Amino acid sequence: xxxxxxxxxxxxxxxxxxxxxxxxxxxxxxxxxxxxxxxxxxxxxxxxxxxxxxxxxxxxxxxxxxxxxxxxxxxxxxxxxxxxxxxxxxxxxxxxxxxxxxxxxxxxxxxxxxxxxxxxxxxxxxxxxxxxxxxxxxxxxxxxxxxxxxxxxxxxxxxxxxxxxxxxxxxxxxxxxxxxxxxxxxxxxxxxxxxxxxxxxxxxxxxxxxxxxxxxxxxxxxxxxxxxxxxx
Numbered sequence: 001x002x003x004x005x006x007x008x009x010x011x012x013x014x015x016x017x018x019x020x021x022x023x024x025x026x027x028x029x030x031x032x033x034x035x036x037x038x039x040x041x042x043x044x045x046x047x048x049x050x051x052x053x054x055x056x057x058x059x060x061x062x063x064x065x066x067x068x069x070x071x072x073x074x075x076x077x078x079x080x081x082x083x084x085x086x087x088x089x090x091x092x093x094x095x096x097x098x099x100x101x102x103x104x105x106x107x108x109x110x111x112x113x114x115x116x117x118x119x120x121x122x123x124x125x126x127x128x129x130x131x132x133x134x135x136x137x138x139x140x141x142x143x144x145x146x147x148x149x150x151x152x153x154x155x156x157x158x159x160x161x162x163x164x165x166x167x168x169x170x171x172x173x174x175x176x177x178x179x180x181x182x183x184x185x186x187x188x189x190x191x192x193x194x195x196x197x198x199x200x201x202x203x204x205x206x207x208x209x210x211x212x213x214x215x216x217x218x219x220x221x222x223x224x225x226x227x228x229x230x231x232x
Contacts, residue, residue, distance in 0.1 A: 143177075145176075
């Protein structure tokens with residue numbers, strides 16, 4: 001069971017708390033940061049950019065990238081990270097999967113080997129409505145490492161707001177696997193909005209099921225969840 005669930009209704013205070021956790025990680029010597037994308041992370045990256053945190057001696061790894069999008073595409077996660085964080089807060093090294101690789105399977109394996117070489121001190125996660133973490137959809141094995149995933153329709157619909165239409169949302173992505181994520185020493189999850197309640201309740205329940213990937217986090221000894229949802 002994940003016991004470190006902090007309910008903070010005020011979103012400004014919640015993101016301030018997230019910033020504090022990341023600052024503490026830096027103070028404690030963390031050097032390798034796993035990063036996430038999506039709308040949930042935008043206010044956090046804004047707070048980081050306004051802060052005095054210094055990542056110039058740190059390495060970053062992103063959770064995932066769409067297959068088929070050029071790095072320069074405005075909705076690629078390369079573009080997202082550059083615009084939202086890296087231009088203001090550069091890292092010594094920043095790694096993202098190459099969505100345009102001619103061999104996506106080989107790219108996934110290459111990325112996994114890099115992760116194993118560097119090791120994650122910290123991993124930032126959002127929480128999907130269906131309980132996905134990264135792009136690990138329901139049914140993903142808890143033993144999975146970086147792999148290619150076909151995105152569920154619900155996930156594509158959730159991301160369609162960033163594209164002109166859902167038809168433009170890629171159907172595949174390269175994502176860190178669940179086992180890859182769980183290797184991080186510290187994990188921070190941000191879950192906002194009533195649509196995340198079912199997934200959050202499952203995470204809190206103590207029952208682990210591959211049908212709700214987030215429940216894998218119960219296996220980890222150091223997870224903090226920040227949410228605006230009250231769970232009984």
